[in-house]
Amino acid sequence: xxxxxxxxxxxxxxxxxxxxxxxxxxxxxxxxxxxxxxxxxxxxxxxxxxxxxxxxxxxxxxxxxxxxxxxxxxxxxxxxxxxxxxxxxxxxxxxxxxxxxxxxxxxxxxxxxxxxxxxxxxxxxxxxxxxxxxxxxxxxxxxxxxxxxxxxxxxxxxxxxxxxx
Amino acid sequence: xxxxxxxxxxxxxxxxxxxxxxxxxxxxxxxxxxxxxxxxxxxxxxxxxxxxxxxxxxxxxxxxxxxxxxxxxxxxxxxxxxxxxxxxxxxxxxxxxxxxxxxxxxxxxxxxxxxxxxxxxxxxxxxxxxxxxxxxxxxxxxxxxxxxxxxxxxxxxxxxxxxxx
DNA sequence: GCCTTTTGTGTTATTATATAACATGTCGAT
DNA sequence: ATCGACATGTTATATAATAACACAAAAGGC
Numbered sequence: 001x002x003x004x005x006x007x008x009x010x011x012x013x014x015x016x017x018x019x020x021x022x023x024x025x026x027x028x029x030x031x032x033x034x035x036x037x038x039x040x041x042x043x044x045x046x047x048x049x050x051x052x053x054x055x056x057x058x059x060x061x062x063x064x065x066x067x068x069x070x071x072x073x074x075x076x077x078x079x080x081x082x083x084x085x086x087x088x089x090x091x092x093x094x095x096x097x098x099x100x101x102x103x104x105x106x107x108x109x110x111x112x113x114x115x116x117x118x119x120x121x122x123x124x125x126x127x128x129x130x131x132x133x134x135x136x137x138x139x140x141x142x143x144x145x146x147x148x149x150x151x152x153x154x155x156x157x158x159x160x161x162x163x164x165x
Numbered sequence: 166x167x168x169x170x171x172x173x174x175x176x177x178x179x180x181x182x183x184x185x186x187x188x189x190x191x192x193x194x195x196x197x198x199x200x201x202x203x204x205x206x207x208x209x210x211x212x213x214x215x216x217x218x219x220x221x222x223x224x225x226x227x228x229x230x231x232x233x234x235x236x237x238x239x240x241x242x243x244x245x246x247x248x249x250x251x252x253x254x255x256x257x258x259x260x261x262x263x264x265x266x267x268x269x270x271x272x273x274x275x276x277x278x279x280x281x282x283x284x285x286x287x288x289x290x291x292x293x294x295x296x297x298x299x300x301x302x303x304x305x306x307x308x309x310x311x312x313x314x315x316x317x318x319x320x321x322x323x324x325x326x327x328x329x330x
Numbered sequence: 331g332c333c334t335t336t337t338g339t340g341t342t343a344t345t346a347t348a349t350a351a352c353a354t355g356t357c358g359a360t
Numbered sequence: 361a362t363c364g365a366c367a368t369g370t371t372a373t374a375t376a377a378t379a380a381c382a383c384a385a386a387a388g389g390c
Contacts, residue, residue, distance in 0.1 A: 038386085040338070059376070072340050079377065080339080095260040096315060098347095098376060113300065115309040126303050134299055135278065135318055138291050143323030144280040150261060150317045153300055158308030203357085205367070224347070237369050244348065245368080263347065 021051050027107045028090045035088055042071050046081035047102060050091055055122045056099035094123055096152050101125070111149070117157035124157065186216050192272045193255045200253055207236050211246035212267060215256055220286045221264035259288055261317045266290070276314070282322035289322065 028047055032039040039047075049065050050057060063078035071077060082100050085091035090106050093099075094114055103112070104125040113128035128151050139146040193212055197204040204212075214230050215222060228243035236242060247265050250256035255271050258264075259279055268277070269290040278293035293316050304311040 038337085042339075074341060075377070076379090077340070095317075113303065115304055115307060115311075117309075118312065124307055124309065126307055126309075128303070131296065131299055131303065134296055135316065138278065138293070138296065139280055139318055139320065142280060142289055142291055143326075144282075144289065144291075144318070145321045145326055146280075146318050147283065147320040149319065150315065151300065152260075153304055153309070153311050153314040155304065155312040156310045161308075161310055203366085207368075239370060240348070241350090242369070 021048070024051060024102070024106055031090065031106055032088055037084070037088055042066065042077065043081045043084050045069065045071070046078070047085055047090055050085070050100060050102035053101070055120070056094045056097050056101040058097075058099045062100070092125070094152065095150055096154065097121075097123070099123075113151035113153060115153050115155065115157065117160055118154055119156055119160035119163075122157050122159075186213070189216060189267070189271055196255065196271055197253055202249070202253055207231065207242065208246045208249050210234065210236070211243070212250055212255055215250070215265060215267035218266075221259045221262050221266040221288045223262075223264045227265070257290070259317065260315055261319065262286075262288070264288075278316035278318060280318050280320065280322065282325055283319055284321055284325035284328075287322050287324075 025044065025047065029039050029044075032043075045066065046062060049062055059075065059078045059082055062082065063073070063075060066078060066081075067073040082091065082093075085102075086093050086100070089103060089109060091100050091102050092112060092114070094101055094116065096116060101114075101123050105112075111128040111132040113126045113131060115124040115126055117123075128149075131151060132146075132149055135149055135151075136146045190209065190212065194204050194209075197208075210231065211227060214227055224240065224243045224247055227247060228238070228240060231243060231246075232238040247256065247258075250267075251258050251265070254268060254274060256265050256267050257277060257279070259266055259281065261281060266279075266288050270277075276293040276297040278291045278296055280289040280291055282288075293314075296316060297311075297314055300314055300316075301311045
């Protein structure tokens with residue numbers, strides 16, 4: 001993906017800060033252990049792959065990379081690692097894209113919304129605590145008890161707005 | 166689907182009002198014509214199927230019903246009709262379920278959020294105009310220009326909260 | 331340490347979801 | 361009546377996800 005978005009800090013974790021990736025992995029390791037789970041090699045590597053990716057990756061894209069590095073070659077290998085990461089708050093599933101992205105703030109539990117750029121396919125994570133509160137109110141008005149929510153916005157990221165069409 | 170949700174008006178259009186289905190079809194017909202599109206037999210029937218359904222239906226479930234009634238038997242038949250309905254504001258796609266549901270308010274353009282019951286799989290449409298405004302603000306703060314959004318909540322509907330587990 | 335249980339990794343096979351590409355048919359305007 | 365645009369149907373294929381099983385490695389009791 002040769003995208004025009006890698007000029008500022010909004011594209012992906014790998015380009016957002018100098019050592020953010022290492023820091024995130026560290027946090028992830030800790031977080032998993034606290035939850036009584038193990039960040040095994042495949043899982044860790046899967047998280048790295050997501051962190052290095054520009055935008056979200058499909059399960060089969062992740063699988064391809066894992067396979068190339070000597071891990072298993074079959075779909076469940078990728079799906080299991082990805083699901084593990086999602087369940088432990090280290091990654092998110094982007095349903096509109098049938099894809100996964102590393103969590104930008106794995107250090108604390110949070111509600112996230114995703115801003116998906118139609119032009120360059122980048123995915124930005126935005127805080128959705130407020131939104132979820134509003135959603136919860138709307139749900140309660142309908143007698144619905146909210147557990148969790150998916151909020152995905154589609155549009156144009158900053159870089160792609162600026163860039164000529 | 167023998168669900169415990171059909172005691173009140175929150176399950177599906179078919180059970181929500183006395184003649185709401187006929188009224189909705191009427192509205193749909195008009196709306197399509199206004200947009201320069203035709204609500205052909207397959208499309209109309211597809212909408213009816215969605216309206217009669219409890220909860221959302223997968224494309225292949227719709228296809229099965231269409232096929233049984235003498236329409237085409239292959240996936241594109243269902244997908245085309247469903248996509249038509251979605252594009253013309255007569256139905257919604259529920260991404261979390263890989264399914265479709267009839268629009269509850271086809272008479273006016275609106276933003277919708279969906280409340281998906283984990284227990285009985287019912288899908289309730291809720292107004293999301295306010296939510297979308299809030300989302301737009303959050304997006305703008307990130308320099309993102311919002312076009313449209315998917316908001317899907319997962320939890321328990323009223324009936325399933327009341328019902329013993 | 332050794333055994334048992336649990337968890338994790340890998341496989342093969344299958345299911346589910348969705349689209350591409352093309353042939354034929356129908357509507358509606360001229 | 362004929363032309364162009366839109367609709368419908370097909371076959372074939374792409375893409376996404378899971379089920380079921382065999383084996384391996386780690387964790388915990390004793």
